[in-house]
Amino acid sequence: xxxITALPIVVxxxxxxxxxxxxxxxxxxxxxxxxVAIVAASATLLALVLARAIHHxxxxxxxxxxxxxxxxxxxSLSIDPIGAGLALFAMLLVGAALxxxxxxxxxxxxxxxxxxxxxxxxxxxxxxxxxxxNLVVFFELMGAVAYAxxxxxxxxxxxxxxxxxxxxxxxxxxxxxxxxxxxxxxRTGALNMAQIGATLDGHPADPLVIVAMVLLFAGxxxxxxxxxxxxxxxxAHAVAPTPVCVLFSGVMIELGVYAVARIYWVIFAGPMHxxxxxxxxxxxxxxxxxxxxxxxxxxxxxxxxxxxxxxSISHIGMFVCGIALLDHKALAGVAVHVVGHGLAKAALxxxxxxxxxxxxxxxxxxxxxRGRELPxxxxxxxxxGGLLLAACPIFTTFMGKSLLDEASSGAGQGWLVAVFxxxxxxxxxxxxxxxGRIFLGWGPSEGPDPLQARAAQEQGxxxxxxxxxxxxxxxxxxxxxxxxALAVALIPSxxxxxxxxxxxxxxxxxxxxxxxxAAPVPLPQLPASHISGDDVLYGALSVxxxxxxxxxxxFGRPLREALPGQLREPALATIHGLRRLHSGHIGDYIAxxxxxxxxxxxxxxxxx
Amino acid sequence: xxxxPYAIAAWLFVVGLWGIVVSRNLVRTVLCLTVVQSSxxxxxxxxxxxxxxxxxxxADIPVVERLVDPTVQVLVLTDIVIxxxxxxxxxxxxxxxxxxxxxxxxxxxRAISD
Numbered sequence: 155x156x157x158i159t160a161l162p163i164v165v166x167x168x169x170x171x172x173x174x175x176x177x178x179x180x181x182x183x184x185x186x187x188x189x190v191a192i193v194a195a196s197a198t199l200l201a202l203v204l205a206r207a208i209h210h211x212x213x214x215x216x217x218x219x220x221x222x223x224x225x226x227x228x229x230s231l232s233i234d235p236i237g238a239g240l241a242l243f244a245m246l247l248v249g250a251a252l253x254x255x256x257x258x259x260x261x262x263x264x265x266x267x268x269x270x271x272x273x274x275x276x277x278x279x280x281x282x283x284x285x286x287x288n289l290v291v292f293f294e295l296m297g298a299v300a301y302a303x304x305x306x307x308x309x310x311x312x313x314x315x316x317x318x319x320x321x322x323x324x325x326x327x328x329x330x331x332x333x334x335x336x337x338x339x340x341r342t343g344a345l346n347m348a349q350i351g352a353t354l355d356g357h358p359a360d361p362l363v364i365v366a367m368v369l370l371f372a373g374x375x376x377x378x379x380x381x382x383x384x385x386x387x388x389x390a391h392a393v394a395p396t397p398v399c400v401l402f403s404g405v406m407i408e409l410g411v412y413a414v415a416r417i418y419w420v421i422f423a424g425p426m427h428x429x430x431x432x433x434x435x436x437x438x439x440x441x442x443x444x445x446x447x448x449x450x451x452x453x454x455x456x457x458x459x460x461x462x463x464x465x466s467i468s469h470i471g472m473f474v475c476g477i478a479l480l481d482h483k484a485l486a487g488v489a490v491h492v493v494g495h496g497l498a499k500a501a502l503x504x505x506x507x508x509x510x511x512x513x514x515x516x517x518x519x520x521x522x523x524r525g526r527e528l529p530x531x532x533x534x535x536x537x538x539g540g541l542l543l544a545a546c547p548i549f550t551t552f553m554g555k556s557l558l559d560e561a562s563s564g565a566g567q568g569w570l571v572a573v574f575x576x577x578x579x580x581x582x583x584x585x586x587x588x589x590g591r592i593f594l595g596w597g598p599s600e601g602p603d604p605l606q607a608r609a610a611q612e613q614g615x616x617x618x619x620x621x622x623x624x625x626x627x628x629x630x631x632x633x634x635x636x637x638x639a640l641a642v643a644l645i646p647s648x649x650x651x652x653x654x655x656x657x658x659x660x661x662x663x664x665x666x667x668x669x670x671x672a673a674p675v676p677l678p679q680l681p682a683s684h685i686s687g688d689d690v691l692y693g694a695l696s697v698x699x700x701x702x703x704x705x706x707x708x709f710g711r712p713l714r715e716a717l718p719g720q721l722r723e724p725a726l727a728t729i730h731g732l733r734r735l736h737s738g739h740i741g742d743y744i745a746x747x748x749x750x751x752x753x754x755x756x757x758x759x760x761x762x
Numbered sequence: 763x764x765x766x767p768y769a770i771a772a773w774l775f776v777v778g779l780w781g782i783v784v785s786r787n788l789v790r791t792v793l794c795l796t797v798v799q800s801s802x803x804x805x806x807x808x809x810x811x812x813x814x815x816x817x818x819x820x821a822d823i824p825v826v827e828r829l830v831d832p833t834v835q836v837l838v839l840t841d842i843v844i845x846x847x848x849x850x851x852x853x854x855x856x857x858x859x860x861x862x863x864x865x866x867x868x869x870x871x872r873a874i875s876d
Contacts, residue, residue, distance in 0.1 A: 321852050736875065
């Protein structure tokens, strides 16, 4: 077993290197087959690794540099079910995106496949590594590949701007993390996360540890796109090729949340133990702001990919709230929700790609009623995606949200349930509104703001030529993903399995035991939680809210105009103000990043 | 050395960010990004420095008493490789942006805004 642990990372990197050389004399079908085979091989290996980690987590030491008496200078892959499961999920989405892309691009020179394999390898490495430095390096590798993929349509204007904003924002985040890891290395002499955590244990949190934590959180929350570190996301997601958006929204940004959780529980849980309440409040402010601003911006979009991007930001806010509760049940909820959201959002981006492929526009109003020209199944699939985002009972996102709701109430933060319902309803409602307008022709066909139409036109220039048919894989792949989103959480032992894996993940002392001392630490036994009447009520409320939001979006213009001016003006001004902040100017974004990181740091230094 | 390298690193980090915020030229923006990154080299090397320490090259050479920490130097090498990759990629994007937008002032890049 140990030897194959590293192969899920090595195989796609070697495959990518091979294809770079061979691509000039391999035909398109050969490139497709090769890339899909490599990804399938890596996913199979990951499934084997996960199957072992489910019984008990284990560490693999590169070159056999094992720890001696609990002290290590080696580099480890530290495999637990959450990490291995997330890696497998990422690789499966890479496979789905590759299959979707079979007919999406006309001319592909092989470099797309190379970049996708590297992207998969970087994400898998990020999930499996037990070493802080490797975590940051995989972050950078993932980033560099993602910038190149964003600008894949290098002749178009919008992708260039999106990629530049993405690259600069995420690079700054990466450098903040380099400084943080240097500080932790100076304090502990270690780079292995378990070792750093064990060395910090028993010491109170001093300013060095707090600043290092803030820099790491700010870095990973930039990747996760938490407000106000999120500005790059909508730009990059709106303009990247659709198969790439699938990976960005489906799993890449969630990896940022994963890393925050990982470094908190492995490294900082010891010194922060006494300050858990204060840290929770700080992260909750961040999460709630992100969830609500993302949801508000989501409803204000008419560019469908940008709308989906802001919906992802809103969901990231919910995930950050889940982490902030610092509780294994909330973490299990986040994990289940990440899977459900990732599948649904990937499918929605793919369906947006179907619209773009067929009509060469991605503007909600341009597409008014034109969805009826597509195969009949497209509309129901799109609407199903919206319902899943709204956490419709009893599917995967609902299971995740229910765990989050229960954990919030259990932690005395029951008001969070209202935030989760609002975010789910608004983001799901925006998708349902789009589905109603495009596939049923409901609502007016003219947008309220003609200026936005031009912007949406320009940003939709990923594919310039409309086509007259939709290739089968472009509908089959999202259908399969949505079916999985319906089914995964209904598998009987699945949700309890997530809860046990999350309980292991949050076991700070146990992690050091199995990584540094190779102690067999089994998954804890827990009483399974059950879906209660309240959960179904909250789920029904968010679906109802989504339907109302969609109806208001479609038919509510007279209603909005009938509102008295003193109510309407401030609401419009708020939305306009929010929109103006998303200026597309990298200088503005970095100013917000600096302010956000500064406020986070000041809050932590004052409160902890 | 003491506090000095960290003070300079903090200065480089902040002044680089300031440069990105006010830059009217994307080439300058990219160079400011490398200024931000150079602060990470200073912190890393500063952390591994030992007064009177020799370069950590020990193959075929008798080991002297004090060496500076080789680990952080390896980290800096990796850091530099990342910088080379990202800077090259970004400059390529800037060249392409100049072709498509006819300008490299970030304020003139108006393909995306909300």
